[in-house]
Amino acid sequence: MNTQANLLSDQRCFDGNQQRWRHASSTLGCEMTFSIYLPPDAGPHTPVLYWLSGLTCNDENFVQKAGAQRMAARLGLAIVCPDTSPRGDQVPDDGAWDLGQGAGFYLNASAAPWQSHYRMHDYVVHELPALVSTHFSLSAKKSVSGHSMGGHGALVCALRNPGHYHSVSAFAPICHPMDCPWGIKAFSAYLGTEKDGWLAWDACELMAQASERLPLLIDQGEADAFLAQQLQPTALLAAAGKAGYPLTLRMQSGYDHSYFFIASFIDDHLAFHAQALQT
Numbered sequence: 001m002n003t004q005a006n007l008l009s010d011q012r013c014f015d016g017n018q019q020r021w022r023h024a025s026s027t028l029g030c031e032m033t034f035s036i037y038l039p040p041d042a043g044p045h046t047p048v049l050y051w052l053s054g055l056t057c058n059d060e061n062f063v064q065k066a067g068a069q070r071m072a073a074r075l076g077l078a079i080v081c082p083d084t085s086p087r088g089d090q091v092p093d094d095g096a097w098d099l100g101q102g103a104g105f106y107l108n109a110s111a112a113p114w115q116s117h118y119r120m121h122d123y124v125v126h127e128l129p130a131l132v133s134t135h136f137s138l139s140a141k142k143s144v145s146g147h148s149m150g151g152h153g154a155l156v157c158a159l160r161n162p163g164h165y166h167s168v169s170a171f172a173p174i175c176h177p178m179d180c181p182w183g184i185k186a187f188s189a190y191l192g193t194e195k196d197g198w199l200a201w202d203a204c205e206l207m208a209q210a211s212e213r214l215p216l217l218i219d220q221g222e223a224d225a226f227l228a229q230q231l232q233p234t235a236l237l238a239a240a241g242k243a244g245y246p247l248t249l250r251m252q253s254g255y256d257h258s259y260f261f262i263a264s265f266i267d268d269h270l271a272f273h274a275q276a277l278q279t
């Protein structure tokens with residue numbers, strides 16, 4: 001792993017620091033940018049929340065729109081925000097906004113032309129935490145959260161990697177990608193059309209075999225235009241019930257799919273993770 005990383009920006013925020021870093025990713029075969037919020041007096045006691053954003057996002061949407069820094073400072077929580085896909089002229093792309101760059105789906109692709117660069121699962125679970133531990137003196141304790149495609153990513157990273165995270169949460173996650181238009185399109189491209197290979201990247205399928213029980217919180221807006229067709233929280237609720245996995249699903253009246261929804265409940269999620277990370 002190349003451990004070189006360059007600081008792009010550094011701003012004081014609630015007595016901590018909001019930073020942006022760039023590095024060469026060996027997992028993804030391209031240059032990547034990530035953001036990190038360091039709370040006041042960050043040190044080896046400071047746990048880290050990984051935030052995974054949704055379609056069309058980069059590392060900055062959450063940083064600029066969620067309003068998470070005030071509570072993260074209060075709780076002593078660092079927040080790492082990766083980009084949502086590999087990037088660059090040498091990285092395959094698609095003209096559509098829901099495939100290719102900005103739409104990596106946090107999986108390891110196996111089908112051409114995507115398989116050499118689109119390895120966001122390994123990047124988020126392995127390479128980025130290793131890089132963070134090289135450059136920052138923080139605790140090894142981690143939790144994961146995300147929105148929409150990133151909510152799917154958070155669920156799948158947690159369910160595939162027992163022992164890695166202390167808690168998982170999501171806002172309006174794509175719960176059953178094998179069975180919704182966004183997921184079917186992405187999985188067909190990145191994994192090929194053989195559906196057996198999709199099972200290992202679908203939260204509802206993974207939950208049936210989960211060996212670990214993490215604290216799991218999901219918020220879903222009832223006025224979300226993507227709710228019925230793309231997100232399907234009831235499928236995850238059913239899978240969790242069948243598996244005996246404790247899931248707190250909160251349906252939030254009047255909220256849509258936007259960062260206004262995330263900003264409204266992010267403090268609850270940060271407090272939820274901070275409590276789990278104390279243990």
Ligand SMILES: N[C@@H](CCC(=O)N[C@@H](CSC=O)C(=O)NCC(=O)O)C(=O)O
Nearest residue numbers: 054055056057061097147148149150259
């Ligand atoms: N094509 C539209 C819609 C894209 C969109 O809604 N993106 C969401 C995530 S959707 C699921 O992963 C998002 O977070 N957008 C960024 C933001 O800052 O709101 C479009 O391009 O607007």
